[in-house]
Amino acid sequence: MKILLADDEVSIQKLISGLLEDEGHECVCVEDGTDALEAFENASFDLVILDVMMPRMDGFATCRELRTRGVTVPVIFLSAKGDIVDKGIGFAAGGDDYMTKPFDPRELLMHIEAHLRRAHMDVAPAKPEPKTLMLGRFVIDTAKHQVTKEGISIKLTPKEFKILLALARMPDTVLSKEQLIEDAWGAEFVGETQSITVFIKKLRNKIEDDPSDPRIIETVWGIGYRLVEGAC
Known part of the structure; x- marks a missing residue:
């Protein structure tokens, strides 16, 4: 480049x-x-x-x-x-x-x-996004905005869903806080990165096996977060 x-x-x-x-x-x-x-x-x-x-x-x-x-x-x-x-x-x-x-x-x-x-x-040429994303135990229905883990429905707020979807679209890839804010809130809110920490904590409480020891959503210090596909 x-x-x-x-x-x-x-x-x-x-x-x-x-x-x-x-x-x-x-x-x-x-x-x-x-x-x-x-x-x-x-x-x-x-x-x-x-x-x-x-x-x-x-x-x-x-x-x-x-x-x-x-x-x-x-x-x-x-x-x-x-x-x-x-x-x-x-x-x-x-x-x-x-x-x-x-x-x-x-x-x-x-x-x-x-x-x-x-x-x-x-x-890159746009590819139609599948209506359902399957990652290990998780099924994410992008049309209905629904998430299940091992068949059990998880209730997420619209912003929590958007953050999880952004991470799930690019598993094992580090996304910056700015990128996640843009996906969940819009480009005009990119500078407000402190909010993403709060929503990541809420999301972990709902999807992690042990929220005190998160393995699914991993923190990459100084940069952002990534969804660990092998932990899903």
Whole structure:
């Protein structure tokens, strides 16, 4: 995949470009938002990483301009500011993810790969979704919004059902809190990730064999959750 990185710190450029190239991706580095927009005029990219604080044009303004121009690829913000207000601005500007500096390079790579997988699925030819998903002991009826475990019906709220369905559609794949919020609430609520923790707890209380030791819905710290198919 071809990834554009806009960051005026040379050390960050070297770290991220080396990380991506080791995974077989191509990374194009620029120093600010103005250069990022120019890069898009000359090439296409599969994902964009934007530092927030940059000379000439900051990351938020750059993302807004990219969205105005019709660019739909995933955008990940990097920033030394980690408060909820700045994150809200980032998501409102059209960003898909927000990571705070300093960050764990391995965690950044997991975020990148997750967004690339999802973007690839979005552009792949759509296949009719089966009305019934069967995962081990679970049967999920997407038409009736019903879930059974070993033949016993489980009563879920609409949001709990949507979260479970999102996880069940991609078993063993890590979904970020932002992705789950978007599926359950809509894109306009993506910045409110604290709510997903509450709903995951409620969902575990209803579907886990032992909610105090969850095995079906696994927490991937710092990223999100995944449904473990082998535990279903």
